Amino acid sequence: MAETSEAHETADRLTSVLRPVRGGNGFEEALEQVLQVVRLGLVPGGERLPAERELADRMGISRVTLREVLKVLQEQGLVESRRGRYGGTFVRQRRHTADEDELRRRVAAVDLEDTLRFREVLEVGAAGLCATHGLSPEAAERLRRALAATHDATLDAYRRCDTLLHLTLAELSGSPSLTTQYAAVRATVNDLLDCIPLLVRNLEHSQQQHMALVEAVLEGDADAAREVMREHCAGTAALLRGFLA
Incomplete structure (x- = not known):
């Protein structure tokens, strides 16, 4: 029950950011939205992003495009992919640097x-x-x-x-x-x-x-x-x- 309640709270937090993208710039606009989710801390470090299907549906994009977005975030060290029953895409803890x-x-x-x-x-x-x-x-x-x-x-x-x-x-x-x-x-x-x-x-x-x-x-x-x-x-x-x- 606690996990279900937490999932609902996460979904509510994302409503103001994740929305159907406009035609023409699907990848760029989807990347902008997911970056906002991560950079605003709507999904805190260590927590899991919603499932790929939910994210794709919210933004009105294909799962192929979403995976390309998540790949960029992973390459930038913002998220990490974990396998297994409790796997998924998790937001990484941010470390403050001189750069x-x-x-x-x-x-x-x-x-x-x-x-x-x-x-x-x-x-x-x-x-x-x-x-x-x-x-x-x-x-x-x-x-x-x-x-x-x-x-x-x-x-x-x-x-x-x-x-x-x-x-x-x-x-x-x-x-x-x-x-x-x-x-x-x-x-x-x-x-x-x-x-x-x-x-x-x-x-x-x-x-x-x-x-x-x-x-x-x-x-x-x-x-x-x-x-x-x-x-x-x-x-x-x-x-x-x-x-x-």
């Missing part, structure tokens, strides 16, 4: 929400402008080359190539002021991204969005370009909020 102090200092110096919102405004605006006004053959080829560079990049080089692709879009928007502002906010975003791990699943998803974005821009579909970019920014924001907020 964590440095991380807190870096994040505290940035207004995370302001940075993410300003970035979204600039990125969505740049994508819309490029699609609306069209690109010259030379500009279109430049954008294709920037996309190809992200496709061919190694993990170590990916973030740099990703930055150059987004900066290329900003430059091709035709607004030097927008480009200047974007370069500044992207530098801040990259500082934040350096505080979180590179996740292969997220990079694969980002690459799919990159291809859809470039296609929309080259076809002159401004609405689609803005929507893809908005969704793309939301995925990155979900990861940063999950790890750093």
